[in-house]
Amino acid sequence: MTNKIDLRGLRISIDERVHAIYEDLVSRSSESVEDRPFLTMKDVFIVATCLGSKYGQYKELERSRQVFNGDLFDPDLEVPILCAIAYNKNKNLDDLYDNEKIIRHCQNYANGGVYVLQEKIESASGLGKLYRIIDIFRSDNIAKETNK
């Protein structure tokens, strides 16, 4: 237990089995921007966590693999949202005083959410994964929703 919500210095892991999905979505200099819609592994993780939370896909990691550092999260934008997702698991504010617990809940949501992301991209139509994702956002109507 700590007094401070601080994800810096913590290693973020994903399941070994989904590593290939992440790799496939992340930018490589040799490939077109359209087919590599994410700049970093952290970006895929964020989207996967949000989707996991939205669709209730919580899946524990079986064989974890560290992929980036918690320092990469934006403390004013991403960290509060990750806290909200972590809190929502047990609806217990005490969970927010345990940074490792926050990460663990988010990792599990990301682990479930990444399959949602993969399925959505595969079933969407259009050229380029980047534009497919934007179409998915459009059809999920996230543009019109706001935080409650």
Add this chain to the structure above:
Amino acid sequence: MKFERLELENFASYYGKHKIDLTCTEEKPVVVFIGGTGYGKTSLFDAINWALYGSRYEEQMVKNRQKNIFDYVNEKAIHEAKENNSYVLTSATLYFEHDSFHYYILQEMSTKITINGNGNLQYKCTDRMTALYKITSKGNHEQINYNEIFLDELLPTNVKDYFLFDGDRIYQLSNPASSKEVRDAIYRVVDLEILEKSIKHYREVEKEFRKMAKQASTDDLKRICERHESVVENLLKQKEKAKELDNELFSLKNQILGKEKLLQEMPEAKELQIKKNEMRRELIELDERDKGNALKMRKLIAPAALEYASDACGELLQELEKQREKGTIPQKVSIKLLVELLEIQECLCGTKLTTGTVAYNNISEKLTRERNKNTGEELLSLLYKLTGTSKEITRAKIEMYERAAQHDRNMDERREIDMILKQIDQSLEKMPNVDVARTQQEIRNMSEEKESLIRRIERQKIEIEREQEEIKKIENEREELGQQQKKALKLQRRENLAREAANELEKLYESFAEESRKSIEDLTKKEFQNFVKSGSGYDVRLNKDYALEVVDSNGNPALSRLSMGQSQCLSLSFITSIAKVSEKNPPLVIDMPFGRLDRDVHKQVSGRLTELASQLILFLIPEIEWNEVTAKILQNKSSYIYKLSFDERTRETAVERVC
């Protein structure tokens, strides 16, 4: 290196023996030969090349000019040999100084002349000699090995075309279809070949260690090593294939450029071809813009996706608000109260809280405990931050959708341009002029081939990536198994080191090539403006495909608008930049450099040329190239000026020193 003397015997129109002094001073670095067409200027140029490069230059002459060395045996000497049933001795000897030592190279050939059944002359080389001598300080002539290593130190064959060249070649270099030659020139002069050799060496070392590691392993590790070896070999083959495909594409693009230039020179097709070039440029710009747009869009995906967590955020916000209303966050009240009690040293019940008393100690301990407990400050801060996220997410979403809409507009524009381009192609193909229609058809076929090649290259890249991933997996497994077989592991690590070295050199190779391209681009731009005053309105670029480009002040392509003289100056600027970047300082030997230049640029070019090398040998046509303008400048800078005269009757050239 500096040339000192050229000696000829029965070479081309130079009958008998000739000695030509080429020594120059620092103040007067120029040697000029003035002679009309057919007077033997190019033969002197060839004699210098033959003396230096011997049989390799002979091969080049056969390939490029369909001339063989017997064409250089003097006519009069042939006649005499035929009459006397003797041999003709033909030779060229070049004396030069290099790194404070004096040398000479001798090329000598003995030719027997016979007459065949049809009455035609037949030539047979009966003796051939190439010899390199060093003149010692005592004046002795020591023969040393004439080999590639020595020549490479002087002036490697593969770059000599940029120091010993003719006017036509200068004209061709600025042609858009010459980008392959331009790229090759850059790669050669900056010694990228050395890096290439080093990469090859490390790949060999890597292969050797791989084999040794395999031999040193047993059981499962051996099987993994065999698998590894086969995948690595396959990857190298795939990379080689990818390189070949890239070269094929580069050459095809070059050919298309050449054909399009041809089309632009045909009056009926000119307008359409110019329009096509403009449209294509717009398309490239549009694609660049769209790529930039996509890159920015990619940054917005993650923040916009946070919207999916809006329900979760709503729940937490509601809970935090509730806690705040209840006063549980923040929990500052109790701490504040305890601090105040300790300050006034009296409890609410009236008990005195003197320092050291049991009551004082109890209150102090409680304060410490409270301070260590969660105060809710962090949750309050989270509440504020969470409230602020909504604005950020909305901003990201709006921008992302705006950019997506921009992409849609770009795609509409792209389709329109594509349609115009197709219409232009169709119009060109339907032109009554057979040449235009045929050339366009050829361009279309080549473009289709290019598209298919690009697809193959893309597939090849994917294949390479797959192989690389496979290798990574196998290597992890190999490393794990290697822990039990130390000797094999040691060799694996050496193999890895060699591979890393080769990979690093490959990266270095790419960045060095790119750096050299940029340096040459900058220098060419500068030189072009030095050569042609009117060139200041133009920007010169050497694009990523190594084509020389010229754009006007509005950013429009202007290469085709350059005059013949300006084009030639552009090539000269490029050549001199290459010479500078190479950091080699051999003599510049140019056959007819001003042939295609306007008179008004003669002054600038001749003035500039004298500053480019420590020795400059020029072969000039009287009146056209050697005129009052060039003579005025070059006379003061020349150590020797020779006049070539040709006797039509005897078909002999005489060399006369005029200055």
